[in-house]
Amino acid sequence: MSALYRDIVLDHHRAPRRRGHLAAPSHACDGVNALCGDSLRLELRVEQDHIVDYAFRGECCAIATATASLLGERVLGLAVDAVAPLQQAFAALIAGGEADPALGDLAALAELASYPARRKCALLPWAALAAALAGTPRTTTEKDPT
Amino acid sequence: MSADFDPLRYRADFPLLARRVHDKPLIYFDNANTAQKPQAVIDAVDGYYRDYAANVARAVHSLGEQATAAYEGARDKLAAFLNAGGRDQLVLTSGTTQAINLVAYSYALPRLQPGDEILVTQMEHHANIVPWQLVAARTGATVKAAPVDADGVLQLDRFEAMLTPKVKLAGVAHVSNVIGTVNPVAEIARLCRARGVPLLVDGSQACPHQRVDVQAIGCDFYAMTGHKLFGPTGTGALWARREHLQAMPPFFGGGEMIRTVSFDGTVFADPPHKFEAGTPNIAGFIGLGAAIDYVQSVGLERIQAYEAGLLAYATRALQSVPGLRLFGRAPHKAAVLSFLIEGVHAHDVATLLDHEGVAVRSGHHCAHPLMQFFGVPATARASLSFYNTREEVDAFVRALDKVRRLLA
Ligand SMILES: Cc1ncc(COP(=O)(O)O)c(C=O)c1O
Numbered sequence: 001m002s003a004l005y006r007d008i009v010l011d012h013h014r015a016p017r018r019r020g021h022l023a024a025p026s027h028a029c030d031g032v033n034a035l036c037g038d039s040l041r042l043e044l045r046v047e048q049d050h051i052v053d054y055a056f057r058g059e060c061c062a063i064a065t066a067t068a069s070l071l072g073e074r075v076l077g078l079a080v081d082a083v084a085p086l087q088q089a090f091a092a093l094i095a096g097g098e099a100d101p102a103l104g105d106l107a108a109l110a111e112l113a114s115y116p117a118r119r120k121c122a123l124l125p126w127a128a129l130a131a132a133l134a135g136t137p138r139t140t141t142e143k144d145p146t
Numbered sequence: 147m148s149a150d151f152d153p154l155r156y157r158a159d160f161p162l163l164a165r166r167v168h169d170k171p172l173i174y175f176d177n178a179n180t181a182q183k184p185q186a187v188i189d190a191v192d193g194y195y196r197d198y199a200a201n202v203a204r205a206v207h208s209l210g211e212q213a214t215a216a217y218e219g220a221r222d223k224l225a226a227f228l229n230a231g232g233r234d235q236l237v238l239t240s241g242t243t244q245a246i247n248l249v250a251y252s253y254a255l256p257r258l259q260p261g262d263e264i265l266v267t268q269m270e271h272h273a274n275i276v277p278w279q280l281v282a283a284r285t286g287a288t289v290k291a292a293p294v295d296a297d298g299v300l301q302l303d304r305f306e307a308m309l310t311p312k313v314k315l316a317g318v319a320h321v322s323n324v325i326g327t328v329n330p331v332a333e334i335a336r337l338c339r340a341r342g343v344p345l346l347v348d349g350s351q352a353c354p355h356q357r358v359d360v361q362a363i364g365c366d367f368y369a370m371t372g373h374k375l376f377g378p379t380g381t382g383a384l385w386a387r388r389e390h391l392q393a394m395p396p397f398f399g400g401g402e403m404i405r406t407v408s409f410d411g412t413v414f415a416d417p418p419h420k421f422e423a424g425t426p427n428i429a430g431f432i433g434l435g436a437a438i439d440y441v442q443s444v445g446l447e448r449i450q451a452y453e454a455g456l457l458a459y460a461t462r463a464l465q466s467v468p469g470l471r472l473f474g475r476a477p478h479k480a481a482v483l484s485f486l487i488e489g490v491h492a493h494d495v496a497t498l499l500d501h502e503g504v505a506v507r508s509g510h511h512c513a514h515p516l517m518q519f520f521g522v523p524a525t526a527r528a529s530l531s532f533y534n535t536r537e538e539v540d541a542f543v544r545a546l547d548k549v550r551r552l553l554a
Contacts, residue, residue, distance in 0.1 A: 002501040005494075005552060013553065035510065036493060037523020059523075061491030062553055118497060 004111040004118070005062065012066035017073055022055045027135070031058075031128030033142045038064050038121060042128040049080050056128075061121050063109070068125035070106050080133055087126050094119050151452040156444060157533045159184040170503030173538045178323050178351060178482050178529030179507050180373045183437070190436035191378060194429045202428055203402060203419075217428050220435030221418075227438045228368065229359040230385050237384045237391070237418040238426060242350045243273045245369035245384035246317070248421060249346055250277035252394040253367075254315050260286030263312040265343075267292045267300050267329070268519055269322045272512040274348045278317065287314070291515060298325040298474035298516075305334065309341050316345045320352035324511045324527065325474025326457075326482030328352070335364035344390070350374055354531065355453060355480045357446040360385050376441060377434035380427045391417035398423035449532040457481040459536055460528070463543045469554055470546070473520055481530035484511075487546070489554040492524040498552065499526075502545035 005013075025043035032039040040058025044051055054072040058065070075083060089100035094112035112119050120141040131139040157163050160182045165172050174182060194216065200209035202217045218233075225233045239245045254264070264278040268291045278289045290313075292305035300318075309316070316338050321328050331347050338345040346367035352358055353375045360368045367390070372381030386394075396403055396414055400423035405413040414420045441449070460483055464470055469488035486492060496508035508526045510517045517523060528542065 002498055004497065010552065034523070037491070037510075062494045115497065118493065121493065 004109075004115055006108050006111070008070075008105060008108040009062065009066040012069035013062035016056075016065055016069040018055050018069065018076075019057060020055045021057060022053055025053075025055075027132040029128045029132035029136060030138045031124045031131070032138065032140055033120060033124055034140070035142050036061070036121065038124055040064065040068055040125065040128060042068070042125060042132055044129075044132050046080060046133070051075050051078050051080065051083075056125065060124070063112070063118055063121040064124050067106070067109060067122040068128075070108070071125050071129065074104050074106055075129065083129060083133060087130060090126060091123065094122060151448055151532075153452070153533055153535050157535075159186070159440070160533055161185055161188070163533060167503045167505070168501050170501075173502075173504040173534075173542055175528040175530060175534065175538075175542060176505045176507050177354070177531040177534075178374070178527065180379065181354060181376045181531060182533070183376055183378070183433070184440050186440050187377060187433045187436045191429045191433040194432045199429075201425055213428060216432045216435070217426070220431040220438075223435045223438045224383055227353075227358075227442070228370070228383075228385055229361050231361050232388065234417050235385055235388050235391060237386065237421045238431060239369075239382045239384055240380050240427065241371040241373070241382035242271075242348060242369045243277075243371075243382075245367075245371075245382055246273055246346065246348065247277045248384055248397050249315075249367050249369075249386070250281045252397045252421070253344075253390060254278070255281045255284065256395070258282070258285035258287040258314060261312060262287040262314045263310070264289045265292060265305070265308055265313045265316045266290070267305065267318055268294045269298065269300065269324065269327060269513065269516050270317065270319055271323055271348065271350070272514070273350075274317045274319060274346075275515070278315075294327070294516070294519065297476055298322065298327050299476045300327070300329055302330065302333070302337075306337050309337060309343060311341075313341075313343050316343050318345065318347055320347050320349045320358070321355065321480045321482075322474070322513075322516075323351045323482065323529075324513045324516050324525070325476065325484050326351075326479035326529075327474060327476040328356075328478045328480060330478075331365065332363050339364060351480060351482070354441075355446075356450045366390060372430065372434040372437065375434070375437055377437035378427070378430040381430040381434045384421075388417070391421070394421075396420050396423070400424045402426075444532065452532050453481045453530060456530055456534060456536065456539070457483075460530065460539045460542075463539055464546075467543060467546050467550065469550060473522075473525055482527065483529070484525040484527045486522060486525055487550050487554055490549065492526040494553055495526040495546070495549055498549045499542070499545050502541070502548070504542050504545050 022043040027044040038060045042056045045053035056068045096113040099107040123141040198212040200213040202214040344366035347365045349370045368385040373379040403423040473484040492508035
């Protein structure tokens with residue numbers, strides 16, 4: 001029906017991986033796009049500067065849910081320092097740039113290049129991840145009213 | 147459905163409706179957001195720029211006189227359209243938002259005292275909430291909202307009970323942009339007048355769908371916007387009772403709105419020009435005049451009857467979609483259908499429908515309080531016009547079914 005909703009995106013929307021809560025998160029953040037009505041809670045366990053556990057819950061559109069699910073798969077085991085460059089690569093990809101191989105399955109969201117109004121949906125889990133690592137309890141990717 | 151109404155005949159007047167989106171025929175169901183323009187409107191705007199572009203009320207040369215006549219002619223058309231009872235009671239604005247702000251700042255602000263109240267309803271557009279909040283914050287007044295029931299109908303008894311002596315102004319939508327409810331504005335005006343409370347009616351969504359007679363309604367102020375009435379963006383009007391316009395101070399100062407200016411004191415022009423500082427949207431209003439001629443030629447009674455049939459048809463069709471929840475079931479409503487599909491976010495619905503060529507709006511529709519009432523952050527909304535057809539409704543419902551099977 002649409003190149004944006006590719007099978008891998010639909011799969012992660014229907015059966016999100018790592019959905020739930022962590023028993024003992026070391027970091028957490030609520031990502032809320034109030035105008036859209038997307039909200040998710042992202043929880044992490046960081047040990048020795050590595051993300052060793054990840055979970056999210058929330059009421060989101062398919063794009064935000066699939067991104068949060070794919071993101072968890074990708075960052076598990078990753079060094080905390082590696083998150084920012086990966087986030088930049090993702091932002092560049094959905095703005096129409098080349099796919100950095102480091103993004104793995106997250107490259108499935110490349111089609112967002114043609115959907116500027118929906119980019120903030122995919123950026124919400126990323127913003128929540130970065131904010132959680134920075135110790136910020138709440139974040140949003142809504143800058144302008146929509 | 148009125149058997150003699152052929153929407154295809156009118157569709158041909160709207161060049162944009164022939165375009166394709168994602169290689170599918172466009173199905174434009176976002177009319178409550180803004181309506182498309184008939185060729186007559188496009189020609190009127192184009193004609194002004196090609197043949198007689200000039201400023202109004204300033205130039206004595208031929209172009210200026212022609213432009214002034216066309217511009218003021220549009221005011222006359224709008225005055226007749228609303229049964230304004232005099233062109234001096236019609237202030238041309240950039241739209242409903244500016245019209246309501248004019249009342250808020252020129253009428254309400256000088257009158258409000260601490261403890262006073264402004265009464266609106268839970269189904270208002272932000273344009274009929276936020277201006278009142280701004281003047282309330284400056285004066286110590288408060289804004290109260292009369293509730294709607296589960297069907298999205300205004301609870302008139304509650305509205306009446308809230309019309310206490312503290313209320314200094316009431317603001318009510320003629321038709322809700324989110325759920326299509328048509329409010330009984332003449333009855334509301336009677337309640338308000340009985341208590342000496344001036345009433346502003348937000349007519350943004352009424353003018354495109356039914357005949358509006360501001361004198362028969364009996365309100366004090368009526369705000370409308372041109373772009374939803376098949377006219378250009380940046381056009382609209384405030385109709386107000388003559389005594390209010392005479393008593394209100396100007397809001398903007400500048401050219402066009404004065405009689406004489408000196409540093410010892412400036413004499414303002416009479417209404418409505420007193421409220422129309424600066425060069426107006428001349429081309430836009432000439433286009434709006436053409437839009438009014440156009441809808442009059444189609445006939446508002448015929449439009450209303452056809453749309454009522456289309457709404458009933460679309461409502462039945464949507465109810466056949468499994469898991470679909472319709473918001474707003476007022477017995478008296480315009481062809482606006484807000485909905486959600488169980489388990490699917492409104493933005494996903496709108497993006498996927500766009501792929502099938504169907505344009506709907508998703509989000510909060512500038513009505514946060516009503517969304518809070520329904521307990522949802524957003525809905526998808528299909529808003530129909532007289533140029534939409536049952537075949538388009540069928541294609542829309544087929545597309546919705548695809549969305550549901552993909553995501554739900
Ligand atoms: C009920 C209602 N009131 C006010 C407005 C504001 O109209 P405008 O943006 O043209 O000023 C709209 C449209 O967006 C509306 O639907």
